[in-house]
Amino acid sequence: MVMRNPYPNEYEKIMRFLEDAYGHFYNLFPLSYPQSWKKENTDFSNILIIEENNKLCSLVRIFPLTLIYNNIKIKIAGIGAVSTKYEERGKGYMTILLKEAIKKMEKDGYPLSILWGDRHRYINFGYENSGKIINLTITLRGLEKQKVNSVKVKKYLGEKEVLLKVIDAYNKKSYRLERSIEYFDEIYKKLFVSLYYSDEGENFSYVVINEQSSETKVYEFAGEPNVILGILKYLSERFGKIKFYLEFPNFYEIPEIILKVSSSWNSSTAGMIKIISLKKTIETFLPFIEKGIPEKEEILFEIEGKEKIGIKKENGKVKFIQESENLIRLKEDEMVRLFFNLSDDFLKIEQNLKRICRNFLPIDLFFPLIDHI
16 A cells, blocks of 8 residues: 555546545536636645555545634635545555544644544544524515515626725625635636626626526625625526525625515524634634633633643733633634534533633634535
8 A cells, every 4th residue: 555645647447436436527627616626726635545556546635725704814724625535445455544644744733623524524634613603585576575676787797907806805705715816717617606796886896606496505705795686686686596606704704784684584504614723723713702701711622532722811922821720621623613513402511611702702604615626
């Protein structure tokens, strides 16, 4: 068995391997994820493979990402393309690769990792369903009831001047993924994805949708809320779309007019999250934690068999401590639930410690739909 990084000249072999492992059609990966899987966008140094007798058997890829939420930058490692050749499954190759990927993420200084997949598989590696998404449903009836009128809309066809306006509108969002201009240029070329925009109102506004059905996922949107709704009304009138699904990180981020138009909403998790470094995670979210934790309160967190770090607030500032009677010791996946889940009710923690934690936990962690890997 050989574990290594592949070479750029092995790109086609990797594509065929992934298509076979997932049962996908030819070139699905560069068509569905051009921002990361076109050859020129493929980071081979973050791909790990296992070979047996010069035959590619298993693969996993790390995707370096930076989320931005209320001006806080969150360095996070995405995990994707987790795959093993059908005939080679059950030999432990994926366990070997994921453990190696975790070592690499630790070495590269990531506080967190995120992936999407089978909870029964990934919970064994410390991943747990967490984060928060508020899912809004907007129907044609809701748009009409609130007397939303369609606006003048154009479809983005790759024009550079339009893309620059899109980038400017996107970067005004308080929650987003940090993107290069090359990433922007590729992301809207995804299979079944279309971007519609309008210059009406005081600012440029746009909506990115999945074109496949009348019940439409809105992958991304930015600009004036009333214009965004006007674009949805236009899409409904022109293409017969009767229902739209929009995602927000919490209710505070939902403009009042969009909430009024919504027919229903629910909450769900953002993905499966793993704490790579508890200290780096706390450092990342220190502005939220420092604002929430009461003065002179302290608490010590311990991930069983891995890491222990505590915090205490003095004179308005949080400092790190190594010992405290206020100890919360949890398994790795349980600590993820405490920090990033919707509730701590199902965790066995003393009520006094829960009271302290609820001042600053859970932390809202949101991952944009269009950027899933």
